[in-house]
Amino acid sequence: MEDRLVPVGKPQVEKVETGVVTTGKATRVVEIYNQDETECITIGASGSTRTPEVCDIISSFVKIPPDKIQLVSKVGVFPIKQRLSDEVASKVIALGVKSFHRPVQQYPHPIVVIGAGLGGMQTMISFKKAGRKDLICLERLGAFGGHSWIVVSNKYTKLQTESGNYHVDFFLPDAPATTEVEGDAYKTWPTRDQLLKMFREAARIHELGPLTRFHTHVDKIRPLPDGSGYAVHTFPSNNEDAEGELIVASAVITWPGNLCKYRELEWPGEEDFGGYIAYASFSMVDYREAEGKVCILYGHGAFTIENVRTLCEHRCKKVIVMCRKRNLCGMRVMSWLVGFLENPVPGTILLEGFQKMYDLVGFDCWSAHCVKTDEKRSYAQITQRTAFGVTDVYFLAGYYGLMEVLVDEIKRLTNGCAQTKKGKKIKCQLILKAVGVTPDPQKDKMLGLKELVGLWVNGDPLRPVCCNGMFVEAQNFGSFSSGPSFVSSVRIFRWFVDYPADFEIVRGILPKLRPSPEQPAYVPGARHLMPTFTAMNMVPMLGAELAVAGAQKHIKQQSRHPLKHYLSECRNEWQAYIRQWKKDGMIDESKPEPPYPYTEEMVQSWIDRTNMEWMRKAAMASQRQQQLSG
Template identity: 35%
Template sequence: MCPVFRDKTVSKGRPLCFAAAMPARPPISMGMYDPDNHRDASKLSIVKKESKAEEEMSKTMREIELKIHSTGETFSMPAMVCTTVWDIKLMLSERLGMDPGQITFVTKQGPFWRENKDPEEIARKVLVKGIRSFERQRPTHEHPFVVIGAGHIGLRQAMVFLKYGESNFVIFDRKPKVGGMAWWDQANVTSKLQTELGVYHLGFDETLPCPENDYPWPSRDELLAMFQKGAEEYGILPYCRLGTEVQDVKAEGQKLDTKYEVTIQKLDSESKAEKLAAEGVLMYPGNLSLPRREEYRGEDEFGGTIAYGMFDEFGYKEATGKDIAIVGHGAFAVENVRSCCEFSCKKIYLVCRRKNIACPRYVSWLSNQSQSALSASLFLHAMKPMYDLLGWDVWTYYAVQGNANRSNCYIQQKARFGIGDVYFCAISWGKLELIEDPMGIKRLSHHALHCGSGRKIDVQCILKLLGFVGDPSNDRVMKIKEMVGFWVNEDPRRYLVAEPVSVMATNFGGTSFSPGAISWAEMGMHFMHFPKDFTDKVLPTGMLPRHKADETDEGTYRPAYVVDARHGTQTGVFIGSIIPFLMERGAVHSQIKVERMWTLHPVDKFIQYCKEDWDHYCEKFSFEGLTGPGFPYTPEQAHKYLDMYREENKVAAKEQCSFYEEFVDGQLRKAQSAR
């Protein structure tokens, strides 16, 4: 990735970011032939070669200043001595979406001004003609952009629009308040954030301050309050029409001439549906929205409570002093283990067909504080202290494909990681028993669950946590035949993002949502403003993944909008590499992530919070007569895995790792002096 520099001389309240200019000269062959293969090597000795001193000098970085002739707007940027006029023209034309031939550079020589030729090295001070601003001028539009969903990404989309001066938009959501379906509907009152607050908050932006509270795992109600407060403070609420359902999106026309008509219905009134002309539609339907349901033979004979552990359907006080079975092993099942422990159930059985990888909190922190992505092998190695408590080897799980010496691996898992230490604490203290039965649940009888293998489990409550499936109505509303990246039917102004499902990775840049939310929102905005970039630059490459609705997942209908992790990653990486604005913003997002995580959750403080939480449950279990181990991550172990990551990052980020190293060293020195 190219280094990114911010110019502080540009007005309008925010800095411009430009990648350092690197030479981009065409090859000598000009596509006709390869000189190395067609020339006699013995005769190449007569060609003058650049000396080592000249070579080093040509790659020396220096500061150049560009000034627009008509407006006087300037910015400075670093460039190599050997960088040519053509290199800078290409960079500007890519960013501004124009032909480089329209740009002219002139410099002063004595009393005269001289036009610079394309092959010449760029001068230190240059006057630029042919452009009016270093910011790309977006076209005006008569109708508003429509945003469907006022959850995390929908609110982030509003913030991105407002940050970049776009005020002609409107947000619709079925709910009477902001916050989104995941926290209003799916989460229970007992639910908490599994990842860290540093990478899950609405103000995740370089222009906004860090949250004041440094506790890593806020509750559902605290998060909903954060969304409401943010919507008020950032001026989003005037753009929201809450309690309103989008019933239909009609698109008519071809490519860039498409017109959109949105049908909306106010839910708390009997008024007729409205029709609204829109310039484009961005839909954020939230996580998978419908619970996967399954009924077992003998449920009418069970005699106890059978419920889904979501939507506040189950009152956890009912589990106090009782044995309970949790069916499933996804992220929400792991969260329900914590809730059951909190309400002092007697014994917990986690019943699943196969074990998924559960992620310790420290390992989640390690990936979320990273600059370059954490390798999957280090991700698993860092889990070892926790898995050793259980006597399990995570490298043997079905989801892991690794080499013999465990230096490389690929993780592919249908369910997302459940993140939480209480899962490991409860198993190691004997509070929780994990039952893995490939044959699943055969039937129920009075206060008993019978596994396919024949084992009988005596319980008084059963919680079903079988995951979620997509809502087919989202395909219907957006008229989706095929998702191309995150775009509907190759239309740059019909954009839909629902967090990709599953885990498919050889490295991990994080486990949380805000870095992805800001990236998706900026991506959506860019192509709403500049759809021609999509039709002319992106689509012709054929690099975007495609997905249609299918029923290949064991009879479960999977709508087209529900894409997997590979689809999402491939889309993000490719779009970020072909659009200069998004490439530059990607580097800024990494810096925000590092700054927020280390400001709010420095390693020693985070480990202390983890240990306090572990000790809280150990005290509860001890009071019940159980015994078990202490928290497995010492500060020394935490620093050991952190040092291993820092060595990885130096190799992956190369010269760009200086920001990370300086910032982390500064935070570590601050923590040491505080002690």
């Protein structure tokens, strides 16, 4: 229909997306056409916005000096030159601008992506969809899905956060939320095997297979002496005798993962213990050993939480979680909430929600070692050296006495007994060590990383590196899942490969981090990441694109996991565990069944209060702005 309205001989106008670009207080929209009138962009302007301001905006993304752009107003048939003192007209042609699409940097060598986990796959797809053809993905393992899901997890592991924001396609704004994988329903909390199917299916649909070299270990990456690219030294990971290969790349984007090695730990007397001892990750536990036994699960990180569920499902008689510090873990509803809201949830509201579950196990989460607050509890800063594990079963098991947390440490083991530093003697038959999975400092060496500038190796826009966050360090919470945070990194990385000159806008304000033996630099903490992402708002257009990521997260969560349905899934699962434990004779039947601690009204009130809080902050910021300007 629209096509027929275009006069013969006059080209159709393409609307070019610029994100939200405005000058000061926008009260009207200005349409700007390129010189052939084949493209059009819109910006927000006020009544008094003058032409130089608009030329500056156009210049910032077409990269033509503002004095080379002449605005001509488009009124009737006669074009009228706009003078510097003129208020900008509502429709203008920008003479000197051939196209609003910025030409992207072209490269002589391939763009190399290291890692075929979630981050690497999304990066490959992002470049591919943007029209880049010369791409290579290098992966040490033999399949898509990454070390996290192929090696670290086991066949009982499930996604703890919701699947709505955990899918390879999640970062694509227009991709619908996935409900099916290889013909089966993509469950709300998929198992490891289903996640691996999801990765495989995404690779097939996006045709990543032909671009990926499996069993290829990257040994080191070094800039070529003439500055024309990078030498990527590789060798086959499945054949030590085979020769390595050198790949010359124009850009290297690395998603190496941070869950590399399990932390080792040994106690005196392990050989006398006589029971079963194993590390809790890397598929090293035979959970059949757990039935009817008392287990000490040592540590209190996200893997511990996952193991509480798995042990209870294997009819463990009692799980004693022993830890030096009791970290906080999240629960399903609160994970949903942070994944649903466009704005981050304040720590105070988060802890109010946490407490509903913590009441079941008689623990005041405000008193946790990781929470900093004031007398009025007007804020909550949570800092812990592990991500939030997300679980409901941990709390239900705690309520029924199937699980208990002991803040203590094992001093030594004797036959069937753990002696603790606080002087306890605990009879047990099983000990699982879950004291964390750590990053590999070797990765810094592989990258030749001397200083991480933002997320860029040695401040080079063509060499970004990224992993999912390992720790909690925040007062406001935007997601418990890697899904939403990867969206921004993937977009930012492609931006600077496309427009490397833009990196100079942020170089000076990016935080810097040097590697240390305790903390590899390729895995920075929140204090480094927050200012890095904030700095991206300085880059015209990129900042605007990133601003819509929150809305995208909200829309997808809403469509894939509507609150009512999500709550009923949580409730059903809660009751299913109670039924199963009763059937297996694991719990005291006379103890009253705890109702699921969350209702729709509660969650709605946290949604409303979070939104109100951000509206209040926005109003205060605008008031301050007004005071400053007049």
